[in-house]
Amino acid sequence: xxxxxxxxxxxxxxxxxxxxxxxxxxxxxxxxxxxxxxxxxxxxxxxxxxxxxxxxxxxxxxxxxxxxxxxxxxxx
Amino acid sequence: xxxxxxxxxxxxxxxxxxxxxxxxxxxxxxxxxxxxxxxxxxxxxxxxxxxxxxxxxxxxxxxxxxxxxxxxxxxxxxxxxxxxxxxxxxxxxxxxxxxxxxxxxxxxxxxxxxxxxxxxxxxxxxxxxxxxxxxxxxxxxxxxxxxxxxxxxxxxxxxxxxxxxxxxxxxxxxxxxxxxxxxxxxxxxxxxxxxxxxxxxxxxxxxxxxxxxxxxxxxxxxxxxxxxxxxxxxxxxxxxxxxxxxxxxxxxxxxxxxxxxxxxxxxxxxxxxxxxxxxxxxxxxxxxxxxxxxxxxxxxxxxxxxxxxxxxxxxxxxxxxxxxxxxxxxxxxxxxxxxxxxxxxxxxxxxxxxxxxxxxxxxxxxxxxxxxxxxxxxxxxxxxxxxxxxxxxxxxxxxxxxxxxxxxxxxxxxxxxxxxxxxxxxxxxxxxxxxxxxxxxxxxxxxxxxx
Numbered sequence: 001x002x003x004x005x006x007x008x009x010x011x012x013x014x015x016x017x018x019x020x021x022x023x024x025x026x027x028x029x030x031x032x033x034x035x036x037x038x039x040x041x042x043x044x045x046x047x048x049x050x051x052x053x054x055x056x057x058x059x060x061x062x063x064x065x066x067x068x069x070x071x072x073x074x075x076x
Numbered sequence: 077x078x079x080x081x082x083x084x085x086x087x088x089x090x091x092x093x094x095x096x097x098x099x100x101x102x103x104x105x106x107x108x109x110x111x112x113x114x115x116x117x118x119x120x121x122x123x124x125x126x127x128x129x130x131x132x133x134x135x136x137x138x139x140x141x142x143x144x145x146x147x148x149x150x151x152x153x154x155x156x157x158x159x160x161x162x163x164x165x166x167x168x169x170x171x172x173x174x175x176x177x178x179x180x181x182x183x184x185x186x187x188x189x190x191x192x193x194x195x196x197x198x199x200x201x202x203x204x205x206x207x208x209x210x211x212x213x214x215x216x217x218x219x220x221x222x223x224x225x226x227x228x229x230x231x232x233x234x235x236x237x238x239x240x241x242x243x244x245x246x247x248x249x250x251x252x253x254x255x256x257x258x259x260x261x262x263x264x265x266x267x268x269x270x271x272x273x274x275x276x277x278x279x280x281x282x283x284x285x286x287x288x289x290x291x292x293x294x295x296x297x298x299x300x301x302x303x304x305x306x307x308x309x310x311x312x313x314x315x316x317x318x319x320x321x322x323x324x325x326x327x328x329x330x331x332x333x334x335x336x337x338x339x340x341x342x343x344x345x346x347x348x349x350x351x352x353x354x355x356x357x358x359x360x361x362x363x364x365x366x367x368x369x370x371x372x373x374x375x376x377x378x379x380x381x382x383x384x385x386x387x388x389x390x391x392x393x394x395x396x397x398x399x400x401x402x403x404x405x406x407x408x409x410x411x412x413x414x415x416x417x418x419x420x421x422x423x424x425x426x427x428x429x430x431x432x433x434x435x436x437x438x439x440x441x442x443x444x445x446x447x448x449x450x451x452x453x454x455x456x457x458x459x460x461x462x463x464x465x466x467x468x469x470x471x472x473x474x475x476x477x478x479x480x481x482x483x484x485x486x487x488x489x490x491x492x493x494x495x496x497x498x499x500x501x502x503x504x505x506x507x508x509x510x511x512x513x514x515x516x517x518x519x520x521x522x523x524x525x526x527x
Contacts, residue, residue, distance in 0.1 A: 031176065032173050032174060032176075032194055035192070057156075057158030057159070057160045057188075057189055058156065058158065058204060059204075061204075062204035062205070062208065063156060063204075065204050065205060066156055066202060066204055067156065069201070069233060069235040070143055070144075070156070072235045072236045072237070072238065072239070073233075073235050073237075073281075073284075074238075074284065074391050074392075074488055075142065075143045075144070075391055076144065076391075
């Protein structure tokens with residue numbers, strides 16, 4: 001299990017969180033096995049909260065591919 | 077700890093299974109232990125039906141009634157379904173993860189983008205293409221592609237079934253079954269798991285074009301000595317693969333075979349908006365010169381929304397919305413009149429007869445009876461099963477007739493049916509009468525706490 005890593009690249013910043021919260025997050029991912037690190041877990045939670053309400057899941061190109069298939073299947 | 081394997085056969089119809097079970101030796105063992113016809117959701121459509129089976133929740137909890145959903149505050153804009161719409165729901169795989177159990181999900185409708193569960197996911201036919209992240213964990217994708225012989229051998233779906241010559245289609249669907257079992261067997265052999273769910277789409281895809289070859293009562297019945305066994309042979313192929321798979325399973329595995337909805341012969345489609353125009357519930361400013369979708373009519377500003385009472389969507393069932401004040405952009409129906417108007421619209425649509433004037437067994441589902449849950453408000457106000465699903469629906473306008481076969485949606489040999497199948501290798505802890513019950517019995521077999 002990795003701890004909080006300070007990455008000095010342009011794409012990442014470090015954020016301080018209370019140790020107690022960190023330990024809780026660590027315990028959660030150990031118990032559920034759904035994430036490989038606390039960073040990955042925190043990134044996921046933040047994305048869920050900050051993502052716009054409609055949460056687009058597909059790029060326009062991907063959406064067109066799926067629509068074409070659904071049209072062929074008779075749904076659209 | 078008991079393990080559970082669920083093999084889903086999308087669209088497997090109880091009447092077909094009951095008449096062919098003697099030719100399906102592996103499924104027959106389950107069938108003779110426990111078999112029920114199970115009530116599907118309203119509507120009996122893949123996404124809401126499977127999501128209901130694996131959450132135990134009414135579709136009103138998801139606000140989903142199709143593979144797409146209307147954008148609130150618009151009349152004809154829609155978004156495609158994605159797992160993000162339902163990721164707050166406590167599905168059986170989330171509950172299993174919380175209890176430390178591992179789940180394998182293979183092609184389960186509604187699982188793209190793949191949920192991050194404790195276990196392994198290969199997403200469903202909403203996967204845009206093989207460059208997408210369609211597995212969880214992401215690294216699993218490489219393994220899955222290797223299992224089938226590379227990226228170009230991976231089959232997301234057999235979707236262009238209306239354009240493929242029937243024999244070629246049949247071969248592609250057999251290939252797809254082999255492909256899916258190859259991946260499922262690999263995952264069950266190489267990974268730790270407590271619950272595994274795999275859903276095969278081949279039977280659903282076949283029924284839309286192969287139904288007319290075995291059903292002598294079908295209006296477009298075609299005598300074909302080879303294809304009359306096409307659908308049965310797909311079931312036989314599944315049974316053979318299942319037979320091979322169960323010999324590899326740990327002895328304590330409970331095996332379930334189930335579907336989400338059934339299927340029945342389709343006579344024609346009802347052009348629901350044409351009926352609503354005739355009955356003066358849908359008002360156009362101008363009639364289109366050629367058949368158009370509702371969205372095309374709306375974009376050309378041909379719909380007089382300020383005078384419209386109701387409009388419809390849907391390919392397999394009629395999904396009707398009331399132009400309700402305060403909910404729709406130009407709503408005209410007052411809330412105090414809502415139920416009354418719903419009944420008037422439903423009555424008018426229920427009176428539709430067949431092209432020869434024969435009475436049809438049209439079934440009406442009102443929103444307030446069919447749905448519970450926080451997203452009930454997004455569900456259609458009225459859902460119509462024309463001739464109890466022997467007739468499909470079409471939203472297009474401009475045919476100047478109520479009946480349609482050669483439409484943009486193409487001819488379909490079969491519609492969806494309101495019953496699904498459920499069979500199990502042991503008697504489940506409680507009766508399974510409707511799809512919601514499936515989650516409840518899984519919870520008990522896997523010894524999970526109730527939500």
